[in-house]
Each structure stands twice: as C-alpha cells, then as structure tokens.
Amino acid sequence: MRLLSTKATCNSHGQDSSYFLGWQEYEKNPYDEILNPKGIIQMGLAENQLSFDLLESWLAKNPDVSGFKRDGKSIFRELALFQDYHGLSSFKKALVDFMAEIRGNRVTFDPDHMVLTAGSTSANETLMFCLAEQGDAFLLPTPYYPGFDRDLKWRTGVEIVPIHCSSANNFKITEAALQQAYQEAEKLNLNVKGILVTNPSNPLGTTLSLEELNILVDFVNGHKNMHLISDEIYSGTVFNSPGFVSVMEVLNNRFSNRDQAIWDRVHVVYSLSKDLGLPGFRVGCIYSENDKVVAAATKMSSFGLVSSQTQYLLSTMLADKKFTKNYLVDNQKRLKRRQKMLVSGLMKTGMKCLESNAGLFCWVDMRHLLKSNTFEAEMELWKRIVYDVKLNISPGSSCHCSEPGWFRVCFANMSEETLKLAMKRFKSFVLSLSSDNGENKAYSKRNSLTKWVFRLSSNDHRHRDQEER
Amino acid sequence: MLSRKANKDSHGQDSSYFEGWQEYEKNPYHPIQNPLGIIQMGLAENQLSFDLLEYWLRRNSNTMALLKKDAVSAFRELALFQDYHGLPAFKDALVKFMTRMRGNKTKYSSDKLVLTAGATAANEILMFCLADPGHAFIVPTPYYPGFDRDLKWRTGVEIVPMHCSSSNGFRITREALEEAYELGQELNLKIKGVLVTNPSNPLGTTMTKTELIHLLDFAIDKNIHIVSDEIYSATVFDSSSSPTTTSFISIMEAVKERNNNNIRERVHMVYSLSKDLGVPGFRVGMIYSNNEIVVAAATKMSSFALVSSQTQFLLSNLLSDAKFTEKYMEENQRRLKRRREMLVRGLRNAGIGCLRSNAGLFCWVDMRHLLKSDSFEAEKELWKRILCEVGLNISAGSSCHCSQPGWFRICFANISEDTLQLAMQRMKAFTNSIVFSSANNHTIYNM
Secondary structure, eight states, rough: OOOOOHHHOOOOOOOHHHHHHHHHHHHHHOOTTBTTTBBBBOOOOOOOSSSSHHHHHHHHHHHHHHHTTEETEEHHHHHHHHTTTOOOOOHHHHHHHHHHHTTTTTOOOOOGEEEEESHHHHHHHHHHHOOTTTEEEEEEEEOTTTHHHTTTTTTTOOOEEEOOOOGGGGOOOHHHHHHHHHHHHHHTOOOOEEEEEEOOOTTTOOOOOOOHEEEEEEEHHHTTTOOEEEOOOOGGGGGGGTTOOOOHHHHHHHOOTTSSGGGGGEEEEEEEETTTTGGGGOOEEEESOOOHHHHHHHHHGGGGGOHHHHHHHHHHHOOOHHHHHHHHHHHHHHHHHHHHHHHHHHHHHTOOEEOSSSEEEEEEEGGOOOOOSSHHHHHHHHHHHHHSOOOEEEEGGGGGSSSSTTEEESSSHHHHHHHHHHHHHHHHHHHHHHHTTTTTTGGGHHHHHOOOHHHHHHHOOOOOOOOOO | OOOOOHHHSSTOOOOOHHHHHHHHHBBBBTTTBBSSEEESSSOOOOOOOOHHHHHHHTTHHHTTBOOOSSSBHHHHHHHOOOOOOOHHHHHHHHHHHHHHHHHTTSOOOOGGGEEEEEHHHHHHHHHHHHTTTTEEEEEEOOOTTTTTHTTTTTTEEEEEEEEEEGGGGOOOOHHHHHHHHHHHHHHOEEEEEEEEEOTTTTOOOOOOOOOOOHHHHHHHTTTOEEEEEOOTTGOOOOSSSOOGGGOOOOOOHHHHHOHHHHHHTEEEEEEESSSSOOOOOGGGGGEEEHHHHHHHHHHHHHGGGGGOOOHHHHHHHHHHHHHHHHHHHHHOHHHHHHHHHHHHHHHHTTTOOOOOSSSSEEEEEOOOOOOOSSHHHHHHHHHIIIIIIIIIIIIEEEGGGOOOOOOOEOOOSSSSSHHHHHHHHHHHHHHHHOOOOHHHHHHOOOO
C-alpha cells in the first residue's frame, strides 16, 4: 500500500517545468536598478503594481478601518469571531456594487448569490467540485492561464479539453472550434460538463466579442446540463474599446425570463487580485443565479474563507463610491499608457502584439524569430530570451497555445524605467539576430545550452515557485 | 446537473446540531432585550481574553496600519505577497511561539510548516495528501461533528469510528484501535491512518503518555499515519506554575522519544489560532510535518486556502512579542480554568457530573441519569427539552458520534460570567423539576 495519496505524489499539480525554469533563473539573478542592473527583468508576472498609491492614500485617509474601528468604536471582537461562511454582508454588498460599476451598471448582482472564497484559485476549484464528477471534462479555449491545469484538475479529477484558437482569426472562439473540442472529448469518452472562459482573456489581453459570447451561450443552452463559467478577474483592467461585455449582460439581454434553464447554468468568477492589485489578501468570489450551486459552494467555502480582517477593510474601501469611481478610471488610464509603451517598444524591434484592450500583458508574435515552426524552436528562443536577453517572459506552449512562437509579456509589474530598459534589451537582441544573418552566433554560447538541457531533465523539487496569473 | 458532492447532504452537518443553531438564532438570549431567550452553549469559542489582545493592538497600532517597525509601510509588499510558502516572519514567529508554548521540549522549524486558511483547510489538505478516495482514517469517538465534512466530503475518504467508553474515561486503548482496524477490514476499507484531537473535542482532556504510546505502537505496527489535531493545545489549564509545564504532550514530542525514523515520516500535526487566541475569523491554520513530500504537496495545495497577507503580518508581530504572548497564555489559561470550575460547580449543584477535564473550551457532561431510557431517542428528547424548555443550546453526544447515549458537550468560554451563572440556575431549576415530577409520577431516574 502506497504511503501517500496519488494526488500528493503525481505531477498533475500541472506546474509546467519550463515555466519554472524562468522563475528559478529570475530568482537567482533578479534585476535591480541599483544593485543588479544586469539581472533578469521579471515580465512573467501578471500583477498590477500601477495604482498602489491610490490605495495607500485612501488607507491614510481612513486609518480607523485598519484599526478594526467602525464609527470610532472597536469591532475587533466581532471581526475576530466572524467565521460565517455567508461572508460579511457589508462586504458582499460593496463587492457586488463594485462589480456592477465595472460593468457600467448594465448588470446588477445580488449579494445573496455571491460566495466569497480565498482567491479565485479557490473559486474555480470549488466550481469544479460543484459542477463535475471525477473524470468529467470542461472545454477551455487555448491559449489559457497555465494555473488552470492545477486549479481545475488536480484535486477534482476533472479533465480539460482544449478549444483550439488560431492566430488566423486573432484567436477568437469559433463555433467550429467549439464543436471540434466537444467531439474530441466524446472520442476520449469524456462527459463534457461545461466550458470555462477567461474574459478578458489571459494571456491574450482581449475581451470576448458579443459574437463569441453568443456562440458560447447558444452552445451551452443547446446542450442539456452544460455549464458556462466566465472567469472575469481582469474585468476592471479594460482600458480601450471595444469595452467589456460580461456574459451576464448577454443573458440579461437575451433571456428576460429568469425561469429559463440557462440562468442556472452560467457562473461568474471574480477577484480583487488584478483590478485592485491585492493578490496577497486572497479575495475571490463565485457569482451564480443557481441557488443549489450557491448553497453547495457556500459550504465548500469553509475550506477557503476570506479573513474577516480583510473583508472589513475592503468593505469600507469599496463602499467609498467616490474612491472606486476615480480608482477605476485612473487605473485604466495607467494600464493603457503602459500597454502602449510596450506595444510601441516592441514595434520598434519589429515585433507585433495581438491587438489588445485589457489585461496586464500583451500577447506577442515572435514567430518570425523562430528557427523553425516548432515548439522546440519556441523553447530555444525562450531560453535565449531568459538567459541572454535576461527577460523572463512566458512561452505560449506553457499556455497550451496550438501555434509556436507566441509569448506573453507583462507590463504592469515593474517601473516605467525598467520597462524601457526591457525594450532596449529586446531591441539589441533582435538587431543581433539580424546581424547574425541566420547563422546563429548565440549557438556559440554552448555552455548555456547544455546547462538548460541538463536542468530541464533533472527534477528539482526545491524551486521556489509562486502564484502567478 | 450538479455534481453528487453538491447534491448530497454529506457535507455532514448533523441535523440536531443545525436545529439547535436555528432555534438559538430565532430566540437568542440577551440580558436586557431578551432575558428569556436561548443561551448559546454549543459554540466552542474562546471569548475570554479579547481585552488582552485589544490592549496589545492599542499599543501596536502601527501593525494594524501595516507599518513595519521602522514606520515604513509594508502595504505594497503585503498586497502582492501570495507566496504559498507563507510570510517568513510569520512562520518564524509561529514556530517560536509553538516551541515556547509547549515547554521548549521540541524545537519546531519553519520549513516543516504549511499555512492554511484555518484548521478546516489543514485537515482536508492532509486527507488529500495521505489518502485516496475510498481509503479511511480511524477517528476515536466522540469527535468534533465538523470532521464528517472536513475529512470526507470532497476527498472521498471514509471515517471508521473507534469507540471509546465512559468505563475508562473515554481513553484510547490498544484493543479499541485494533477493533476499529478490523472493522475497516470488514468494510473493505484501506486504513491509511488515525486522526486524533489532542486535547480532545468534545472531551476536554489531554492524551496521556500511555495513550500516545498505544497510538504510536499501533501506527508503527500497521504502517499507517497519525494526524494529531492540536488546536486546543494552549487551552490546557492544569498547570501549577507556568503554561509550559502542563500535562499536554504533543505528538511531535512523543514521536521524538521513539527515535524511529519510519514513524517520524508518518506523523503530522494540525494547529490553528482559532481557539487559543480566539481569532477564528482570521483563518489561520497550519500543518506541521516531518515528511518532506507531504510538506511539498500540502504547500502547493494551500494555494486553495492561503492566509491573507494582511493577517499574517498582524499576527507575526503579535506572536513575536514573546513577553506579551507568555503573559497572554498564562492569563488566558487562568481564566479558562476559573470558568470551567464555575460550570462544573454549577452542574454539580444541579446533580450533574462532568468528565474530569484539564483543557478545552467545554465540558463533557454526564446526563445519563436524566434519560428516560438508555437510548439515543431519549437523548434527543432530553436535548430538545433542554433547548426549548430550559433555553440552553448544548451539543448532544450523538452529534459527536458518541457510542453511549446521555453525554452532552457544554461550552463555557463563549458567554459572560453572568450568563453562565444564569445558565446554571436554569439547569438547577430543570433538574429540580424532574426530581419533583418523578416524586409525583413514580418515574424512576438514577441520580
């Protein structure tokens, strides 16, 4: 009899090994403007570090809130004891209002249909436990966030079947691709319980079009017992047209009768990790009109409740409508500016990005830099960028992209100066390539090559891996 | 349309437990607004020492404002900190705190610690790491009703109860362990380990050295795991001189003395700040294990239940104040002891005895003599009377899977002294009335 469980000893926490390598290298040699100017710049972390000053100034103006005080009185005792899995009602109210605001108040949410969870990592896993059995499958459009392999599959036993999206139509979801994925699942004898999309998309940085949303809703509506999960954690990072349309809006417009079955089968996931830049506070939620899902997910949230201290702090912050309004506008302006900086910087080196209007990253086309149209060539290019150019970016294969040569490059987790430096490094790199005339001089750095190959084949368990989206 | 897990009621919430809650919520006692309402004695919370924590907070207001010792803001750093290895300063403070609190008999180290959002998450994660669906853990009865959900619901792991009896003070015996193991075999379940709560909920007792030896012998013999949920470890109040000389022996101490590397790798501890510090809302739990692979897997699984960095920061500062925590532990234990004595005296006055206890936030109360018959139906009836007529919400032994009817868990640390006194008065009035009516009705009760 084996000592530990299968889950503890398998590798299906899904953490991709190449992804790790980049992290490891960065940790060994992190860029610092003063202390380590030649170090690796971290561009693989989808964090929003652009608007902390706005949060800090709010906190400075509201010192009582962190001091466990409400109207001058200490509520420490109340908060210390509060472990009700229904969540702090003032927080849920403030959160649904915030979500509505992000959606231009075109949709409203009912706090009683919201379940709080310790981050959207927990929300997504909980939804899997509620909607699917071990061995069932969910369809996900590629490319997708690498963490889903762990979050959706590991402890739940649920499978992911990819919906292959192609650069030919800017990675949009098509009905044909959807059908194909469904048939693929059938061939594999998997019972498809639903579709999970990230809108806005990670890693694409684009919002789903109305057309795509309708395709998804129609598909789910047309299949009995199929669900649609819309992970909308980047909804507050939309900084350009065509603007964000939530799946809830589509439902509102198309299905005015709330008794229609579709209402029970669409669920939204949200979090404050990207919009507010607070991943450390572990605030996520599930929103569903399906009472049974809400009831089951609420009980399951016992395994990942949000700290009452944090619920209280954020309930007052989000209830400050003046603050949230300004924050959302300012934050979007800053993100837009940064994205422009990255896009134009890359353009100068001959690299194009997928046209994006959201997110904390760009989806960059480096196919023309590949030695061959293969994932091996993509890996090789990636390693060069990590080791030689000293930029940690995410290769498309780690996001299950079906075409080699695409990379996700983040822009909101560093200073402007650092971003500019990164652009300079890219430029030198691309210039060096063209001066090579196809004879890759980088190959002369054989030491590094062997190092990489050796590392990939050894299974180093002591890497410091981190949460990442 | 939904999963079986979502549809089943096997999140295990016992219906009488629920009912009691519901009744209480409908008619909660309040000294002024509702003096005839139901007094909540079914909640194992420690509300006795908040003033001490509030005192510390007032003197360390910078910590709440997320300012470091040099008054520099840690906000940005904390806002971004989602590393599942946990805030190093917090883990350091925790292991030092645990080492001190357990009398410096075992040194705990940060790299064996995994932080989780409460012990609820910790226990479930350990099940995911140690057992596959269909495997089982032996759990001595009576046990915390929440285990039916925490250990079984999403993991598919089964619980095989190990029946403890009042005849020997509900102590764990080698025979009972073997019997449970055989039961597991009969049910075709692979037993992966034993899970104990030490100090026990609902008994309020610490495991003796003998019990720990039996447990270790058994686990070595059967080549299985031991999970020791020690969330009540700092509520032990039988110390004569200091909090560090109590009769509490941690599983980590016991296994150290064994000097057997194999069993060392199969012993895991769960802890939390919910009971000792009385902060269940902050969701701070942890797994401690000597097994590297378990620590590695549990660390990754903790992604689904990380502790808020804001909370990690606050508590790391509080716990590193050694002077404060020592004083806190001492005073907290003193208050718990006093409260427990109040409850025991009050019950004795009403002709009711308790299991002799030295820890916890509750007493395990013997009301067998008040049952109409030696059955769980009679226990339920008595429970209902106590809830509706006496106006006390207490926990029936059957909800803790006790194999003998007539035992109840009564909490003493979640209400004020006055409320406790009132509860005791109500109890006395109740038992008097039973004696009175038995005198009239010739019904025989064993007193």
